[in-house]
Amino acid sequence: MPHRNADEVCRIGRRGVLAGAGAVALGLALPGVRGAGAQTPSKSKVGVIGSGHIGGTVGELWVKSGHEVLFSSRHPDELKDMVARLGPLARAGTPEQAFAFGDTFGDAVLLAIPYKAYPQFGQDYATALRGKVVLDAGNATAARDGPLADEAKANGIGLTSAKYLPGAKLVRAFNTLNYKVLAEQANRSGDRLAIPIAGDDQAAVEVAAGLVRDAGFEPVIAGGLAKASEFQMGTPGYGQNVSAAELRQRLGLSR
Numbered sequence: 237m238p239h240r241n242a243d244e245v246c247r248i249g250r251r252g253v254l255a256g257a258g259a260v261a262l263g264l265a266l267p268g269v270r271g272a273g274a275q276t277p278s279k280s281k282v283g284v285i286g287s288g289h290i291g292g293t294v295g296e297l298w299v300k301s302g303h304e305v306l307f308s309s310r311h312p313d314e315l316k317d318m319v320a321r322l323g324p325l326a327r328a329g330t331p332e333q334a335f336a337f338g339d340t341f342g343d344a345v346l347l348a349i350p351y352k353a354y355p356q357f358g359q360d361y362a363t364a365l366r367g368k369v370v371l372d373a374g375n376a377t378a379a380r381d382g383p384l385a386d387e388a389k390a391n392g393i394g395l396t397s398a399k400y401l402p403g404a405k406l407v408r409a410f411n412t413l414n415y416k417v418l419a420e421q422a423n424r425s426g427d428r429l430a431i432p433i434a435g436d437d438q439a440a441v442e443v444a445a446g447l448v449r450d451a452g453f454e455p456v457i458a459g460g461l462a463k464a465s466e467f468q469m470g471t472p473g474y475g476q477n478v479s480a481a482e483l484r485q486r487l488g489l490s491r
């Protein structure tokens with residue numbers, strides 16, 4: 237080995253430290269990638285459209301896990317008390333602002349509005365929906381949604397949502413349980429409460445699965461959007477307050 241003087245050794249050492257620091261910084265900068273010594277993946281931004289019982293509850297769970305959340309409605313001033321209570325990671329805005337809140341793929345939107353609004357919503361926000369990861373928590377009920385509920389029952393709610401929200405990277409999630417159950421059972425001891433999800437875009441499904449875990453639950457991937465019909469309202473997969481293993485068994489999933 238050639239002899240190196242002290243100055244040369246110091247320069248080599250400094251280069252090694254800087255290279256290592258750069259690798260760590262790169263890992264921390266990429267969503268979901270852990271750098272050396274990092275304890276948790278970086279948090280994404282989530283827009284909540286429809287900040288009522290489901291949207292407000294799930295959004296609050298994300299805030300508590302460290303995500304930045306923009307709660308939106310047509311009247312954002314009505315959300316001021318909620319975001320003030322939740323602290324600096326929460327803010328209020330319009331649906332337009334919720335869509336624009338995150339600008340990387342790991343960011344997402346939770347849609348929790350009445351199902352009868354989907355056709356008009358899809359038209360109004362066609363550009364914003366394109367390519368966006370959207371967690372679809374809506375349910376279609378005959379009393380409120382009329383013919384749209386019939387369509388969802390006949391064709392499956394996942395495919396019906398996709399029809400009215402074209403271009404979105406859609407994942408069905410958080411539609412099966414009452415908001416009170418979600419609030420009380422998040423991060424429960426023992427086996428976590430299962431949340432079934434379904435989507436055609438694998439990368440979007442992975443984003444949704446991570447957000448389900450961060451909210452305090454265990455995701456159970458049922459398959460593509462067509463499989464969402466197996467846990468829509470009125471089916472045996474709906475309303476199941478069970479563990480992931482139990483839900484997989486009830487949905488006939490192999491794992």
